[in-house]
Amino acid sequence: MTATPTVDVTLQVNGERHELPGLDSRTTLLEALRDHLGLTGTKKGCGLGMCGACTVLADGRRINSCLALAALYDGKEINTIEGIAPGGEDELHPLQQAFIDHDGFQCGYCTAGQIMSAAGLLREGHTGSADEIREFMSGNLCRCGAYSNIVAAIAQVAGTSRDPEPVARTRTGA
Template sequence: MTDSTNQIPDRIRLSFVVNGTKRTLDLVPWTTLLDALRDHLGLTGTKKGCDHGQCGACTVLVDGRRINSCLTLAVMKDGAEITTVEGLAQDGTLHPLQQAFIDHDAFQCGYCTPGQLCSAAGLLSEGRAKDADEIRELMSGNLCRCGAYPNIVAAIQQTMSWP
């Protein structure tokens, strides 16, 4: 005799709005949001760095707030609106942050750049950073092994006046 209340379902149907498009997936319950985006939706801009929430390479926006997608189960975000680096540009025009990163050469290898961009977009919408020191503090969850931090801060400062 088995107790069906203790059984984990094989798959769970989830729906998200990802970069403006409704997407439905059937996932095993332990699938991270990062793996759902990369492996199931093909959005490989979001990077798997440390897979422990320490580097920020997997940062995406969920309902406008920045999160580490490697630490978040997809099932926790059923119905959410998710923006990845692929969704920052609109109608073929780069997001002002993307252009500022180019203008300030705010990347070298580029591996952390998607997470840096999504985190910076969240930072701007939060409106809490007023100067370079606050930008550095509020972006401290996003690591860059190349050391492009001064250029990243300059790019964010350039974009702070963007509406």
Template sequence: MTTTPTVSVTLHVNGEAFSLPALDSRTTLLDALREHLKLTGSKKGCGLGMCGACTVLADGRRIKSCLALAALYDDKEITTIEGLARGSGAGLHPLQQAFIDHDGFQCGYCTPGQIMSAAGLLREGHAGSADEIREFMSGNLCRCGAYSNIVAAIAEVAETPLESGPDEE
């Protein structure tokens, strides 16, 4: 009988350290967050890194947590949707509020990944125009089609003026 190899991992998630002493070495970061730490904000969508529902920040960079092995993020700082507002004082993070104000979600399933990806693109400085926002958010899918509202929410937080279309004067 073969045994599954395990590793000892310490994940720093939303400012707290979590020790996982006997984690299956094949465990994704998404599964470690959802199943071991009970942080269910990051969603399991396609499991292939195509939809972006699982997006989190790792040392400030956005990653698809369904593709990342948890063991590779030992001692890295992970921020999930649950911890995003932590640094912005009481209440919601400005992106969370903007998504509400602009109705940047419908079913809400993709929203945590959309918001975390938006936080990453703002940190990267990729919100200079609506086209740039769309380009750098292209790895996050919304089956409900709330894209224009998502772009408007991100643009508001980035203080990026949106161009007017022919029907928007």
């Protein structure tokens, strides 16, 4: 039986350097963040890259950390929900405040991934309309169904006006 290969990994997480010597080469970035660095804001949802609960920014790009091997992000800048606020823990990022303002979360499980994905979306400039926001946030699931509130929160921060929600149509008798 052969031993599992290990690697030495250095991650720049939220502006701080973290050395992870002898890391199992199969360790995902999600596991490194949660289990080795104690940053539990990033959530494990499906473990298949389908729900977006584990979304973080790697060198400014949105990634599903459950699918990313930590070793492949050696030396990269990783941003998690714990480091998104510009003034640290005593200040909220505008997206965090907008999620509060628009009730963009219910149970809160997906919120960190939603906010991190929204931060990437804002950097990418895909906020021209509510439909565009919905399209580019489609990789982040909310089981509570707060989607219209999430779109409104992102639109607020982007400075775009939210498209009106579709009006429910009722069928009248014939």
